[in-house]
Amino acid sequence: MNNATTSDVARLAEVSTATVSRTLNTPNLVRPEVRERVEAAIEKLGFIPNDSARALRQNKTRLIGVVVPTLSYALYAEFYQKLQEALARHGFFALLATSEYDLHVEAEQAIRLIRQGAQGLVLVGKVREKRLSDFLAASRVPTVNTYVVDPTDNTNNVGFDNVKAIESAVDHLIALGHRRIAMLSGITTRRNDRALARRRGYEATMQRNGLETEGWVEEAPYTIAGGRSALRSMLDRALEPTALVCGSDMLAIGALQECKTRSINVPKDLSIMGFDDLEIAAHLDPPLSTVEVPSKEMGITAAECIVGLCLGTELPSRTVFETGLVIRSTTAPPRAPSR
Template identity: 40%
Template structure:
């Protein structure tokens, strides 16, 4: 009950500033000096004041809420990105509203409708595989949004991410440079996932340029689960002629391949080299540690938040930003054995 009795006038009196200054600090923190923000924050903390979000939304026509729709929370990369985004938005005085789509564009559309109806100021979407209904909704509502995880400078809307096809091409070129000519792939499901399909395209392009095949029985698409990746690796191990290297669509799939190769009594990288994608924290702690493509996840999601905050405050912002995907060479890759 005490919090409800404290109003903006009491906060202004405690901080020794006007109520207008308190209002600016709460509604547009970027427009006031750091010293004033600290003074206001101290007064709010001392009095236990909780701003009335509904009143602020009515006066500013902003809820200071950003919506983010991701495919799933069962993915370490998404969890890490959302954590970085929330950390940034909190510092800017914004609330993050999160929803999942299960890689289903129709579900993503319905979640976006729900968020827009609740007054979010902007949306962060994963990838660029959206329904026409969602695209119309964003256009008619003039909703600021940004696609993360992809880099599409030819599109008229914002994107922040890596060139996934080029990154996969470089990863495969590295294996070819080591001397591998029998290269398989365990990919993530590409349906409604333009990041996964771009990585597949990059692998195929690198192989085609060198006149190397990717036979159907050396290519598997699996869900983001260790068991599924192990099953794909088990099928590869059962082939009369095994590949000498496997490119994986992400690090979790690579972990499954590593486990199954070991279970078959084979050596990594002596018998089979394994390449990951994402550079999760565990990748450097495994034995053998995983060679992979590093993606700066924290940077991608933080920049997405920065883009929307700047756009909403009328500041100039770059429409497209490409982050670097870098090859991290560790212990899981080596030249193929001479007898292979």
């Protein structure tokens, strides 16, 4: 844990220690330009206020900050539930925040959780806003990244290979005989590293098999409405895919709804692959073929990892989970061309 003091912050920000205290306790009474200097110094030094810092050094808070993109998506709710249960078994408790897939909000929430006494952090993905990365490096707060695996570093990762997972879905469609395979992807421009990895995995697999990808990808939020809108846009451009691979089950459900509206038979006219294997996937009409993601197991393992790091009983580690195909009724060989 970092041992930066109020005096260190004051010296770097070129203010008095009293001004640092006011910035922490009554920021509305501090001039904006002064407050910005103090806050910048706090983040650069990874400074944690005295009461929280003392408790953290003595491992007394037993609070773990958890920031997930959203709780409106069942996958993250399952992950959090299992993580929380596993933490409780060790006498630790979770402080939860959501980022809505916004890295700036994630940074705000994570730093606030630490200042409120969180002893460690569990985050989703590995791409961070720079100020959060700098703060975590300076404060040396134990952190576990989930839903990703990065073999190039020694940070704590609990996740799966998103590229490999989507490749298995595309390979399945190719094995069925599909050649015109489109993708409904999550929004990659928001620096969502999971969505970007899945899109790259799709493109790499298609190109490896000599298949076209240019113009065959639509990006949308991970919602049913997003899936409907993305497929509608694709079909309105007169694209005629025989198969669709989706970056999430919610996108796939939206695509199924759009197909029903347009009287497109799934899977005879269009095969659809989801991603996540949400509980609802098996109960759709037709039941959704998808990629199973071990969200519950990741939650449990992330809890075990962060507790070990906070107690000093575990070294930085990487846990890689396997995903699997769940083939139901939305994928089939493409319809034979009419003679």
